Amino acid sequence: MFSKETIAAFGARKTPFYFYDLALLDDTLSACKKAADQYGFHVHYAMKANFNHEVLKAIQAQGFGADCVSGNEVKKAIEVGFPADKVVFAGVGKSDDEIIAALQFDIFCFNVESVQELCVINELAGKVGKTARVALRINPNVDAYTHHNITTGLEENKFGINQWELPACAEYLNTAEHLWLEGIHFHIGSQITNLTVFKSLCIRVNEIKTWFEERGFNLRVLNVGGGLGVDYMEPDQNNIANFSGYFEIFNQFLDRKLGQEVHFELGRALVAHCGSLISRVLYVKNGIKKHFLVLDAGMTELMRPALYQAYHKIENLTRGDIKEHDQKYDIVGPICESTDCFGKEVQLGESFRGDLIAIRTAGAYGDVMSSRYNLREQSEPFYLRKS
Numbered sequence: 001m002f003s004k005e006t007i008a009a010f011g012a013r014k015t016p017f018y019f020y021d022l023a024l025l026d027d028t029l030s031a032c033k034k035a036a037d038q039y040g041f042h043v044h045y046a047m048k049a050n051f052n053h054e055v056l057k058a059i060q061a062q063g064f065g066a067d068c069v070s071g072n073e074v075k076k077a078i079e080v081g082f083p084a085d086k087v088v089f090a091g092v093g094k095s096d097d098e099i100i101a102a103l104q105f106d107i108f109c110f111n112v113e114s115v116q117e118l119c120v121i122n123e124l125a126g127k128v129g130k131t132a133r134v135a136l137r138i139n140p141n142v143d144a145y146t147h148h149n150i151t152t153g154l155e156e157n158k159f160g161i162n163q164w165e166l167p168a169c170a171e172y173l174n175t176a177e178h179l180w181l182e183g184i185h186f187h188i189g190s191q192i193t194n195l196t197v198f199k200s201l202c203i204r205v206n207e208i209k210t211w212f213e214e215r216g217f218n219l220r221v222l223n224v225g226g227g228l229g230v231d232y233m234e235p236d237q238n239n240i241a242n243f244s245g246y247f248e249i250f251n252q253f254l255d256r257k258l259g260q261e262v263h264f265e266l267g268r269a270l271v272a273h274c275g276s277l278i279s280r281v282l283y284v285k286n287g288i289k290k291h292f293l294v295l296d297a298g299m300t301e302l303m304r305p306a307l308y309q310a311y312h313k314i315e316n317l318t319r320g321d322i323k324e325h326d327q328k329y330d331i332v333g334p335i336c337e338s339t340d341c342f343g344k345e346v347q348l349g350e351s352f353r354g355d356l357i358a359i360r361t362a363g364a365y366g367d368v369m370s371s372r373y374n375l376r377e378q379s380e381p382f383y384l385r386k387s
């Protein structure tokens with residue numbers, strides 16, 4: 001929900017642009033921190049969800065760590081002020097240059113996704129005279145019951161080390177001179193709203209952890225990844241994710257020894273609700289059986305609907321909260337693709353050229369996934385701390 005002042009502040013700004021409500025971001029971060037602190041859990045923010053500078057600064061200021069998936073993300077995290085000992089470097093295909101740069105930064109840990117990668121990191125660490133702290137990302141084969149395209153913890157997915165490869169990893173770790181095993185890591189998918197999925201994850205983590213401990217490995221860290229979902233349907237009623245319910249599951253079902261740390265990598269749940277894509281209606285177009293609102297924003301600014309048929313709530317800010325949504329529109333962008341559509345048959349009050357339109361819950365995997373397709377311009381985001 002946007003106040004009159006916020007809508008007025010959008011005023012004459014050139015659209016489209018991303019708007020970030022930094023007050024809501026702060027509240028979300030505090031809620032997460034409070035819920036995690038209750039159990040002594042550590043949260044690294046998954047930077048891939050949004051690497052906007054102001055957003056990162058707010059997250060760093062509240063003491064979160066950073067979970068990075070490229071050399072540039074590691075570099076950016078350090079520049080923003082995340083302490084190196086709270087930076088994790090994950091990803092299925094780290095290049096040699098990226099690994100060496102992360103070793104030079106002395107980051108906390110590499111989440112390693114294959115036996116082959118373990119060998120490469122060991123070799124490169126030896127070359128630069130360092131010991132690399134590593135966690136093994138293990139594919140637990142647990143179904144996240146989320147959209148097929150954003151499930152990551154099934155054997156058919158490219159992510160993580162399969163369980164049948166663990167003996168080879170253990171054997172290698174026993175001899176590798178430049179590696180230090182910090183722990184084990186899992187991430188089963190994103191936008192998970194059925195929290196019982198995390199109970200299934202805990203059960204699998206407990207089994208795998210026991211397997212390692214029985215072989216004499218001391219796991220200081222259990223990293224269970226991210227994935228907590230948000231309410232895209234009702235962003236105003238539920239504008240802060242269910243952090244307490246989420247952490248409570250891990251507290252209840254994850255076995256941990258005294259001194260063993262539990263790490264999380266939340267992305268979407270921290271930043272989704274604070275961001276909206278603000279756009280204007282360019283044309284109201286009548287098709288044979290339907291009406292189209294053609295916006296000046298398209299899949300180049302927000303790809304999720306085109307990529308995953310993702311739902312985002314759409315509001316006409318100029319016409320306000322019209323009680324009778326008496327018109328149905330297909331809300332589309334200007335890009336030369338039929339999938340460039342933000343919503344079909346969206347019920348909205350009658351809308352006109354020039355109306356301001358908000359596409360809500362776009363703070364995660366929004367701007368970061370934008371593209372220059374059709375040689376589109378990239379716009380500057382807009383921030384408010386009070387909305």
Ligand SMILES: Cc1ncc(COP(=O)(O)O)c(C=O)c1O
Nearest residue numbers: 046187190226227265266267268
């Ligand atoms: C390894 C890893 N960790 C953390 C995340 C963050 O996930 P989410 O934004 O769903 O919390 C992702 C993305 O799904 C990921 O691939």
Ligand SMILES: N[C@@H](CCCC[NH3+])C(=O)O
Nearest residue numbers: 048150190191304364365
């Ligand atoms: N980009 C996806 C999620 C993938 C998360 C990264 N593993 C989304 O928009 O929902």
